[in-house]
Amino acid sequence: MKRLFKSLRSRIIFFLIVFSIVPCIVLHTGLVATFESHLVNQRLIEINQRCHVVAQELGKNEKVSDSLTTSYASVLNWYSEAYGGRILIIDQNYKVVLDTFNVDLGRECISDAVFKAFEGQEYQNYDRTTEYLEFVVPVRSQIPASSEQRISAVLILSSTTDWIMESFRGTQRIILLLELVILGIILFFALYVSYMLMQPVNAFREQLSDFGEGHRDSVPAVEGVYSELNSITDSLRMTIQRYQDIDRSQEEFVSNASHELRTPMTSIRVLSDSLIGQENIPEETYQEFLKDISVEIDREARIIEDLLQMTKMGKASDTLNIQMTDMNEFVIDLLKSIRPIAASQNVELIYESFRQVNAEVDSTKLNQAFSNLVENAVKYNKDGGYVKVSLDADHEYFYLMVADNGIGIPEEALPHIFDRFYRVDKARSRDTGGTGLGLSITRGLIQQHHGIIKVESEVNKGTTFTVRVPLKYERNEEGSV
Numbered sequence: 001m002k003r004l005f006k007s008l009r010s011r012i013i014f015f016l017i018v019f020s021i022v023p024c025i026v027l028h029t030g031l032v033a034t035f036e037s038h039l040v041n042q043r044l045i046e047i048n049q050r051c052h053v054v055a056q057e058l059g060k061n062e063k064v065s066d067s068l069t070t071s072y073a074s075v076l077n078w079y080s081e082a083y084g085g086r087i088l089i090i091d092q093n094y095k096v097v098l099d100t101f102n103v104d105l106g107r108e109c110i111s112d113a114v115f116k117a118f119e120g121q122e123y124q125n126y127d128r129t130t131e132y133l134e135f136v137v138p139v140r141s142q143i144p145a146s147s148e149q150r151i152s153a154v155l156i157l158s159s160t161t162d163w164i165m166e167s168f169r170g171t172q173r174i175i176l177l178l179e180l181v182i183l184g185i186i187l188f189f190a191l192y193v194s195y196m197l198m199q200p201v202n203a204f205r206e207q208l209s210d211f212g213e214g215h216r217d218s219v220p221a222v223e224g225v226y227s228e229l230n231s232i233t234d235s236l237r238m239t240i241q242r243y244q245d246i247d248r249s250q251e252e253f254v255s256n257a258s259h260e261l262r263t264p265m266t267s268i269r270v271l272s273d274s275l276i277g278q279e280n281i282p283e284e285t286y287q288e289f290l291k292d293i294s295v296e297i298d299r300e301a302r303i304i305e306d307l308l309q310m311t312k313m314g315k316a317s318d319t320l321n322i323q324m325t326d327m328n329e330f331v332i333d334l335l336k337s338i339r340p341i342a343a344s345q346n347v348e349l350i351y352e353s354f355r356q357v358n359a360e361v362d363s364t365k366l367n368q369a370f371s372n373l374v375e376n377a378v379k380y381n382k383d384g385g386y387v388k389v390s391l392d393a394d395h396e397y398f399y400l401m402v403a404d405n406g407i408g409i410p411e412e413a414l415p416h417i418f419d420r421f422y423r424v425d426k427a428r429s430r431d432t433g434g435t436g437l438g439l440s441i442t443r444g445l446i447q448q449h450h451g452i453i454k455v456e457s458e459v460n461k462g463t464t465f466t467v468r469v470p471l472k473y474e475r476n477e478e479g480s481v
């Protein structure tokens with residue numbers, strides 16, 4: 001039952017029925033009550049009028065008993081039967097001279113209403129709960145003996161109103177039947193409307209299940225029907241697009257990785273084949289070839305190491321070893337290790353520190369990240385160029401800037417330089433032993449520290465990388481890579 005009510009269609013049907021039935025019930029109760037009271041009032045007026053006609057008839061004779069001829073008494077009997085009640089006529093001596101039930105004939109009848117009727121006051125009472133009515137009407141003598149009209153008797157008509165309600169019940173049954181027909185129409189209408197409203201949703205659901213089963217030629221979409229469905233379609237399209245991009249980049253990654261791994265292997269094979277294929281090779285040639293083979297093995301090992309590092313990054317198991325670190329000392333040490341390479345390429349390394357900086361970092365991982373930035377700045381520089389590394393901080397972050405006046409990066413390449421295996425100039429990178437994984441790893445490691453990295457560059461003028469990392473490492477929010 002709970003499950004059934006969870007379906008949108010059953011809810012639409014439920015609300016349609018509730019919102020049509022409730023007004024129906026209210027209308028029904030109101031209508032029946034109004035109709036009932038109208039019917040009763042109508043009958044009361046009718047009986048009242050009849051009482052007055054009878055009283056007038058009885059007043060035609062001097063004595064009321066003279067008017068009660070056998071034929072008139074039978075007329076009164078007929079009236080009382082017709083109204084399902086009892087008629088009593090009381091003369092001036094408070095004696096019952098006519099009782100259509102023949103129970104109290106000849107007895108005295110003294111009541112407040114009778115007294116008042118002899119004083120000229122009419123009495124009328126209808127009790128809705130007991131369904132009982134009573135009329136007490138004075139009979140005025142019409143014999144002009146005196147100027148004032150004399151009251152010669154009192155007429156009492158009492159009756160239950162069952163018979164009024166009985167006739168009403170028949171009408172009520174017809175009303176109920178009509179209402180059942182209306183209810184049937186509403187139910188049919190609710191089913192039809194819910195079906196029509198649900199059609200786009202059902203179509204969308206079918207498209208989704210087709211898509212889920214592998215029919216990927218079209219993205220599920222139901223456009224122009226409901227704005228809600230349109231926005232779901234848009235979000236879905238974006239999500240699918242994102243996953244397709246991830247899929248594509250995954251494929252690209254695998255193909256790039258295998259290509260990169262194969263390149264040193266091919267070189268090793270060529271070198272070793274040429275050694276095997278020749279006879280009487282001089283010792284120096286052996287030495288030279290084996291040195292080249294060793295370089296290629298190093299290269300292969302580096303690629304494998306980088307790939308392993310990449311796959312580890314972002315996983316929960318890859319936790320950081322966070323320690324309070326003197327960042328000034330950290331940068332000085334880092335530059336010290338790169339200084340020989342810089343010197344060999346005739347590139348000047350400049351260090352600039354604006355203040356003492358202490359930060360909570362994993363120094364091994366940040367060393368790897370920053371080393372790549374400085375190494376790149378040296379590698380992609382020119383003879384006599386410089387690399388300036390500056391360290392600064394505010395109360396929340398520290399900033400590391402690596403600026404060079406090297407070859408620069410073309411504008412169109414800038415959005416891709418953090419992509420895995422991306423290199424602007426493949427030949428130059430290969431010569432310098434680069435695989436294009438460095439910046440991707442650098443960005444990943446900085447993000448693990450909840451930091452960000454930005455790049456600005458102009459071809460032939462130089463490149464500046466700016467890194468911003470929080471001074472305090474927040475353990476609860478893991479950085480995404």
Ligand SMILES: Nc1ncnc2c1ncn2[C@@H]1O[C@H](COP(=O)(O)OP(=O)(O)OP(=O)(O)O)[C@@H](O)[C@H]1O
Binds near residue numbers: 417424434435463
């Ligand atoms: N300071 C820089 N000046 C000019 N070009 C740069 C600079 N830093 C990076 N690049 C360009 O961005 C590319 C990507 O750099 P990245 O560090 O990812 O790869 P790599 O240096 O070629 O190889 P790896 O770092 O894996 O050994 C480089 O190949 C180079 O073309």
Ligand SMILES: [Mg+2]
Binds near residue numbers: 375438
């Ligand atoms: Mg690099």
